[in-house]
Amino acid sequence: MKQSIFITGIGTDVGKTVVSAIVTEALQADYWKPVQAGFAEGTDAERVRALVSNPFTVVHDELYRLHTPASPHIAARMDGIAIDERTILQQAAALQQAAGDRPLVIEGAGGLLVPFSDTLFVADLVRSLQARLVIVSRNYLGSINHSLLTAAWCRAQQLDVAGWIFNDDYLSYEAEIVGWSGYPSLGSIPKLSGFDRGLIAAEAAKLSGTLQAVIA
Template sequence: MNRIFITGIGTGVGKTIVSACVTTALEADYWKPVQSGSEEGTDTSTVGSLVSNGVTVCHPEAYVLKEPASPHLAARLENITIDTDYIVTLANQLQPVHRPLVIEGAGGLLVPLTDDILTLDLVRDLGAGVIIAAQNYLGSINHSLLTARVLQHAGVPVIGWIFGGDYHTNEDDVVRLSGYPRIGRIPQAGEVNMAFVRQQAQLLSAPLKALLA
């Protein structure tokens, strides 16, 4: 599978770090088609600063929005209409011939991109396999299994889970109840830098490549 979409069970669960590690592990290209909250920095610049394989290209966003809000609201405030057909066309143009393209979403699967189109709809149109980024917190089992159920209902292929933060047995329950495999976990780090991402990518490389084979 040469197109991988990184989604999360919510906002702030580590999608960008997961994206950097997966991109490094697979020597893939990286793309975040819709970035909101750009005045606080962009995920593309973050991933670009963390990937050091000399192969990855971090492609520019299709839409960069200032407001730290859901894309449909941020776009509305700037009188912009997000065109998901345009995003799919760009993805086809950006897709490397012999390497994967890692695509990072904004928030979770049911975040609206327009008044009528959800992130889940875009994932389906992109024909991507999904990696779910999850962290352990009160309520995370519910959020994780809701995400898994939505993907199952939509018939979207799921590669597996990457967990972050401190280990909790909740992870085992999420894997068991969802039926999706655990790719690995990225521990809490005092400093996330190139060396940390490179180390985590090495640990994720074998299980990722086995699941994608």
């Protein structure tokens, strides 16, 4: 049974779902996002399902669908739901068992210190899952600071980091973040106006060799 791969970001709206689709396509993995906060415009699982084209991937429905597009602990509170770590871990184990030789790509919510409850943060779940972590970084003013803070937290918590996937146009940020963080680059995704199955497949082909060597 393969080790699960957890996709996190340095913050919100940095391209985690697109990267999740690319990693899923590159590894012909299964995909799961345990907690979806806000789905008026569709869920991330629906988006990944529309973007992945290989015949092996299974995209699983969310365990928790929360109506409010907010921090999961707030959205859960407003929906009268308690997000339970044990339930997530049990479901993850069942999905990875079902995947067999395929890894399970798990997409997080926001960054590592996004709370699911008063006592459970994304980073806690990564540790409990014993998953390999892929960090998504996107170029914007402040992203170096956010990237290095994320890397420092990963190192302090001894999380199993596979490396970075960079998203958007990068100037010289990519090499500097890699050098300062000590975590390798797994690849870069250029700035694109939109994504479809063809573009996802093309980007997956570029990253496939590195991902297979480092993660699979």
